[in-house]
Amino acid sequence: MLGIRVILFNSDTHNNNADIAGRGCMAETDAALSYRLSTWRGEFVEPEVEQAFRRHIEPSMARHLRVAVLVWAILLLLFGGLDYLDLGWSDGFLILMSTRILQAALLLAFAWRLGQRPELATTGYAVTALEALGFVLFFLIYFARPDIVIWNIGVTLIMLISMFIFIPSRVYPTLLAALFGIAGTLYCLALTGLSTGLLVGVSFILMLPVVVGFVAALRLQLVQRHEFALYTEVAEANRELKAEIERREALELELKRQATTDPLTGLFNRRQYEMLFVRERERCRRQNSPMCLCIADLDHFKALNDKLGHDAGDAALRHVASLFARHMRQSDVLGRFGGEEFIMLLPDTDEQQAGCMVERLRQALEQSPLLLSSDRDYPLTATFAVTRVQDDEKTIRDTIRRADKGLYQGKRAGRNRVVLA
Numbered sequence: 001m002l003g004i005r006v007i008l009f010n011s012d013t014h015n016n017n018a019d020i021a022g023r024g025c026m027a028e029t030d031a032a033l034s035y036r037l038s039t040w041r042g043e044f045v046e047p048e049v050e051q052a053f054r055r056h057i058e059p060s061m062a063r064h065l066r067v068a069v070l071v072w073a074i075l076l077l078l079f080g081g082l083d084y085l086d087l088g089w090s091d092g093f094l095i096l097m098s099t100r101i102l103q104a105a106l107l108l109a110f111a112w113r114l115g116q117r118p119e120l121a122t123t124g125y126a127v128t129a130l131e132a133l134g135f136v137l138f139f140l141i142y143f144a145r146p147d148i149v150i151w152n153i154g155v156t157l158i159m160l161i162s163m164f165i166f167i168p169s170r171v172y173p174t175l176l177a178a179l180f181g182i183a184g185t186l187y188c189l190a191l192t193g194l195s196t197g198l199l200v201g202v203s204f205i206l207m208l209p210v211v212v213g214f215v216a217a218l219r220l221q222l223v224q225r226h227e228f229a230l231y232t233e234v235a236e237a238n239r240e241l242k243a244e245i246e247r248r249e250a251l252e253l254e255l256k257r258q259a260t261t262d263p264l265t266g267l268f269n270r271r272q273y274e275m276l277f278v279r280e281r282e283r284c285r286r287q288n289s290p291m292c293l294c295i296a297d298l299d300h301f302k303a304l305n306d307k308l309g310h311d312a313g314d315a316a317l318r319h320v321a322s323l324f325a326r327h328m329r330q331s332d333v334l335g336r337f338g339g340e341e342f343i344m345l346l347p348d349t350d351e352q353q354a355g356c357m358v359e360r361l362r363q364a365l366e367q368s369p370l371l372l373s374s375d376r377d378y379p380l381t382a383t384f385a386v387t388r389v390q391d392d393e394k395t396i397r398d399t400i401r402r403a404d405k406g407l408y409q410g411k412r413a414g415r416n417r418v419v420l421a
């Protein structure tokens, strides 16, 4: 089962203790340490992990922030309509509308910049500065429209909670901007003559959304990071699993190849061509189709080995194997019978067709000498024996025995020929 190695700590002091304790432990602990979360900061303790998380959420955060900023800009301009209804085309309206247009323009510029640099959503204090500036311009309304002070306080409440809800993952910068907004609002209210008692009440009311927003946003930050840690763990485990599966598949393929092929020539080995013989014979019998078998034995191979060495002999075997393979059909089976002998199973082929095809092979070999590094050619020939697989033959051995006799005849008759057995 997958072990999730995310650890939540109550404070950085605990983290330090865990750090010290953890160093003595196994690799598992080391891996776990990288995902430690600081509950009071709502962030990963390790800066690299926090950065990785921020990069991960950056696109979606920037998208959400852009929407929030655009909605903010639209609302600002729409509220200008209410100003006009109350103030008409007056100086007060013009001042207010100018500040609204200025704010909206700043917000639109920021939304455009966010599209280009999404990292502004997660790093730096650009968002906080914008929030603070938004408050400053909002403060002007207290003086331009003292008649709607209650309405303004209500809007401030909504702004305070919205900052935490719609601009997540920046809980402390947001807290800073919110406290600035509250202080400024209280200062403006004090300047407009609000009594101390009422100021205390308003400050209490304004603090409420900040406390709720702060706690909720902090919780959200932790949950987001917890999910990220799990996601990273699962992705990593998946990657390892995939690599392991690929490694095993390659190993399986290699084992299968080794179990079915001759290592020198890459042709089917005895076990494999015997198995294929049974399968093809059954198929040909069902389809009432002829099948032939051919054995090819290189001529005077011992002399080649003796003259040029065993390596040249091996090269000759590989050369012949690839030549035969090139000249045979896909459906034919080519195997190494042992030593300098090759075996061919020719399904759906009668003696005459097999004789023609094998004669072509013989000629091809005769015309393809082994190229030696010393710029010399070494001529190669082989003797071939072709025989038809009989219906009553149960195993390949019966067929091979007959082909062997043909091969013996061919060798005795002078080699480099095709014998029908």
Ligand SMILES: Nc1nc2c(ncn2[C@@H]2O[C@H](COP(=O)(O)OP(=O)(O)OP(=O)(O)O)[C@@H](O)[C@H]2O)c(=O)[nH]1
Residues within 6 Å of the ligand: 264, 297, 298, 299, 300, 301, 302, 303, 305, 309, 310, 311, 312, 313, 314, 317, 338, 339, 340, 411, 415
């Ligand atoms: N280089 C190399 N030689 C092999 C291999 N397997 C068998 N031989 C050699 O093949 C030679 C076969 O020799 P013989 O059976 O006397 O046959 P020949 O010399 O080809 O003579 P004929 O078949 O009568 O034409 C032997 O010298 C074996 O050592 C191999 O995998 N590599």
